[in-house]
Structure formats: structure tokens, C-alpha cells
Amino acid sequence: MKKSLAVAFVCTYLSVLSFGIFAHALSFMQGSHPAMYFIVWDMFCGWSAYSQRFHVIAEGESGEWYEAAPGPWGSFQPFGTLDRRHYDSFSAHLPNLAMNNLRHTAHEPITRVFVVEENWAKKYNMPEDVWQRQYGTVKPRDEQITRYHRVRRVHSGDGSPLHSYTPWHEYQVRVLVADNPRLISDMRRGKSFYAPPARWMPSVQESLAEGSAKEFTARPNAN
């Protein structure tokens, strides 16, 4: 009996591991269930030329702005010197973190919470001496480095989602691809004519520019 159970366990365990390899190799169901994380060994991070950080800020009724994450009791740095919030590359949990901090602090009524992504080229992460040997120049100071921001999520003060936007990297790829008059022309040409009812419809460029500060300020709290 004990041996039979052991045989069954060995067979099941190896089957599960093998399925993980199969799913990973052929990109089959590898993201279909959270359990797949336990059997798919895709161990890579950092495959991007830009460093990514997150800022979570809250707007009070008075117009004052507050840091909604990390909490005022201190941050937790799990793998070095970075706060926990920076590891949420999909920004799926950051509103939850902010709401927890709001629940446990004294503050004026909050109207909106913004999750903002910040990016900069990773080459600026080089230490000064590596930079000088690589480029032969003095490394730019922090304020000289171009930092790219993008609003990723907007939530109301009670945590209700109002807007979510594509990640900065994806947005830039779309903008770069769309920077092609022939492509835009083809996209327009391929669409059948449809006159919508009297309602504003965004152009392709406007759609691609979704999440811009202009649009955001023009439609605050829009649902």
C-alpha cells in the first residue's frame, strides 16, 4: 500500500513537472492558471532597457497631495533597497496597497488616487567610473536625466477604479509603430464608413495617446 502510494506520487509529480516544461516550451496554457507559476520555470527579469518605478499619490479634497504608498510607518525592501511597491510591474496591486494605507492613517477626505509609472534609461544606472570608461564623459546628474512618466491607474478615494492605462513601454511601442503616415493611412482606409450618432469619437492618434495628461485633465473622474 505504502509503495503503491509512493509510485502514484512519483508518477503524478513527474507528470506535473513534465507538463510545466511542455507548456513552457510550446507556450501552451502557461498563463492559464496561477498554479502554472509553480511549474513553469521562466526565470528572467530585467529584460528591458528602462528602469521602472511606481509612485502612488492621493489628492485630498483641499487640493493637497499625499504619498499613498508606502505607508508612513515605513517601507519594506524585500530584495535590496527598493520598496515593495516597485515590484508590481503590472500595477495590479498598488491601488490595494494605497487603500490599506489610507485605512490606517489620519487624513482629510481623499478624492482620487493615482498610480504613476516612472521610467528612465538603464544606462544611467551605471556607476560614475563605469560610465566614464564606457562613454568618456562625466555622468549626467540626476536632474539632467530624462524621466518618462505615465499615469497607469486612477481610483476614487474609496478605491473604485476610474481609469487604467497601458504600461509606458507598451505605449511607446504603439506610438513608435504608429509614427508612420502610410500605416495610419492604411488603418483609415481599411475601415468601413460609419457615422456614429452625435457623439465625439477619438481619432487613431488620440486613441494612441490615451492616458496623456491632456486627456486626463480634460476628463477628471470620468467613468
Add this chain to the structure above:
Amino acid sequence: MPALRNSGEETTVLGRLQRFFFAEEVPYGLAIVRILMPLVLLIDVIERWPHAREHFSTDGATAQISVTYGWGKLMPEFPGTVAVALFTLLAFSLVTLSVGWRTRISAAIACVLYPYFTTLDSLSFLTKYTVIGSHVLLLLAVSECGLVWSVDAALEQRRRRAKGEPALAPPTTSAFARRLLQLLIGYTYFGAAITKMHTPAFFSGDQLLFWVNTHVNHWHGVGEYFTLIPWAFSIFAYIVIVWEVLFLFIGWRGVGRTCMLTLGVLFHLGTTLILGLYIFPMVCITVYFAFTNAEDVRWAAIQFRRARERWFGETARSRRARRLQPSLFDRLPAAARIPAPMAFAAAAVAVTLLGVQGEYLMDPYGLRRAEGPYTLKPVGIERARELLLTANGAITPEDQIFSFDMGTTTIGGVLVDRRQTFKQGDCLYAQVTFNPPHGDMWVQCDLHDLVRGEGGKLAYEYEFLRDENGDYLKDEEGNYVPDKTTVRAKLGTIIDEVGHVVTRDRMRTNFGYTLGQSLEPGRYALVLKTKGREVGRKIFTVLDDNGRALAN
């Protein structure tokens, strides 16, 4: 054993599998993994214990992995005090598993609670090494890893001595759990190799080039220096993938085992120094001890005994005398010898309660402070504007270029010998590496003669206009506006202009120059431009056959 080897059972595939998985052995390898792995995992658990309420309870902000996968919250969440109690129990079970006290139940508790808590906090607790740790805890829970080198084994020996029974030889058990641990690490490496096969940029070294400049792990100051020798990544890449694929097939015994495990240790030490991974290597190297067999232990015991004899003057007689002395357990007073299950349960409850009380006193949210709850930290309006109103700017040309180098030789498409001095007859490559994403670009490289200024087109460099705050002004296309009244430097004569279209999928482009006799010895500059703007400049010297740079 020879009888089995000669039997028909051994020659069939099923028989070999039977022997591979179910041969009886003293579980020394499992015992080492059992001792080390919980201690390694405990590092993370202790670090996170003060934050248990915030990360793992309904009184905090969990980050379940299932939410990221779009499945909502699949795991149950408990109130803060319960979460703290369970997290404390997890720490306790890891300690008792390591020492081998009520080993099976300790492993069972750890193998349920550890993956549970890691999935509750996918931001800062769930990583691939915690996944490997969860697998190992599961395999320890189904194994008899506490048969040797454990409190349980010592208690069993004491029981036999108390009853006057002779001491047993080291007990044996089926090898299947140890085999599964070996297969687990082999599968892990094989899966990692598949990931690399899916990532072409891994083989060109680009993936690692950016990874060493990523600051999301621990300190890895050595890695950043590899930016200066990016070709090394390409060589590492091929060695690593060959090792990862082969591990599962030849890492079982003999030279293959020695090679694979040695390469593994070197690889993981490299990830510590170059990529800043600390716990991951510890987890993987701990699993390597599953490759330990009885012969290895015998060899190590002999070495250990010789070392004791050499360093502490121990003799065979003193060794016998030491063995006859009563053990720590034998010396315990009779009143302290309560039944092990009761003692274990009492200790678990006591430690858990102590943890809950300690966490209450810590007051992680500061709700019971004399001055009341914390207040939110204000953010200046300027900072809020910077975050919200400078969004979505186009990537500057400078940021689209990672590096601009010169040399004569490439390996895997990457320059090997970056230099600033060339000889007539050399073939100079000017290599531009890009930061993805970039669009389809026109990239131009101008060759300037810095010595001879006559003839050809003259190029100048200007200061750029600034506003009253000192910030650079930009024109409608986002380019800096040159102040043509301030000629900063004459760059010499442009003697060659060449440009490439670089499509968006390219990471690199090369400009090739043959430095023939028509290019006189002297100083030259290569100026890299895109969108009409200079984004890089390299000055180099061309020497004649005698190694001299002649000046006009």
C-alpha cells in the same frame, strides 16, 4: 546487491526505474537538505515577520498571484492576528524541521503554510526560488528525511537505550524523494534553458547587458563592470545553456555529477556577484546536497575524523570514550522527558502566542501610539505636477542609444576590442547599440579629420539656447535650438558621411571603415547623429606603419 544486479528485474526498463526510485538507502542526502533548506527559507520568513499583518491578512494589503493572473483572490485571507499566528507557526515549523523534531508534522505544516503565504504576497515573497522551496518542502513532507541526524533519531536511540535494546544501524528508506529532488533541480534548469531559447537577446548578451544595470535585486557592483565587456555575456550565455540542458541527463554520477554540480555552484556564485541574487543560489545549492550518497558521507566522515585527529589530537580511545558518554537527551531530568508530541504541541502554541503578543506590542500601524495614528506624508504640488503633467513624452534620441564604440573585431556581433588607436590598414567598426523600444531610425556617422581643416565641409558645434531658468529651449520638433552666435569648437573637416536605416527590431548597427593609405595618420572623430542631432562622438588616432601619428 549483486544478486539484484544479476536478476532479470534489473535489465528491464521497469526494473531499472524500480531500482532508481525505490532502492533502499540511508537518507543522508535528504537529511542535509532537510537541515539546510528550512534555514535558508527562514531568512525570508524572519525578514517578513514584522510585516505579516500588512502583507498577509485582511487587515493589510495582500497581493495574491491569482489576481495578477486574472482569477481574483483564490486563497483565503485571515484577520491580522490569525495571519500573524500562522506566520509565526511557519517560522517555528521551519526551525523544528531543520533540527528534525517531529519532522513529518513540521514538514507538513511548512509545506502548507509556506506556499500559502508566498502566493498571498506575489510582490515581495513569491519568486521562483520560493517556488523551488515549496517543492522541496513538499518532497521532504512525503519523505522520511528525519531518520538520521535529527532530534527524532536521537530520541529513538534514547528510547532503545532506556529499554536496553541494542543501538540500530542507520535506518534505510526508499530513495524516491531524493530522486525527485534531483529531478526537480534538473527540470528547473531545463525549463530555464527553454526560457533562454525563447529569448534571442540572451545569446547576443543584450538581455544580460541590461540586467546587470537593473537595480531591483541586492547589491551587484561587479555586474555593472561587465557593461564594459559585453561580449563576455555572449560566451557565458552559451556555456550556461549547455550546462542547463545537460544537467538533467549527465548530472547523476561520476565525472558528470562533479562537472555539473561544480558548474552549478560557479554559476550561482556568479549570479550573486553579477546579478545580486542572494537567496536563490542558497536554495539551489542546498538542493545539490540531494546528490549526496552514502559513499560521499563515508568519505566526508573519514576526512572529518582525520581533521579531528590532526587538529584536536583525538585518538581512537578518546573517540570511544566520547561515544559512551550520555547524550544531551539522556542527561535531561526525568520530569523534562514529556512525550514528544505533547512537548511539540506545547512549544508550537507557546511560540505562536509569543509571536502574536510581540506583534501586538510592535503596533505596526502605530494605531495605539500616544499621538494617534500616523498621517499621510504630503507631496508638494510641484512633484505632483511633475508626475501627472509630464506624462507620455517621446523618448529622446540620446536615450534611444545605449552605446557607441569603436574596435576592429566582433564576437557574436559584439565588439571585443574597444580602442581609440588604429593602424593604417585596420578595419574599424563603429558599433551603435540601441535601447529598445526605438522606431525605424536614420542613423548617420560622420568621419571628421581633426587635423586637416582645408577643403571639404566644415562642421561646427554650438551652445544651445536656454531660457531665464537655465533650461534648454526646444523647437517644435523637440530639438534643442542652437545659438549660432556661440561657436564652441571647430570639429574639423567632414571627410565621410554615411547613414543607415535601423529598423525597430535591430539592437545594433555597425559602420565599417577600412583605414587605407588614403587616410593619413592623425586624429579623427566619428560623430553619431540621429534626427539631425549629435548623440555620440568618438575621437581616435590613426598611426602609420611605424606606429606614429603624423601631424600636419
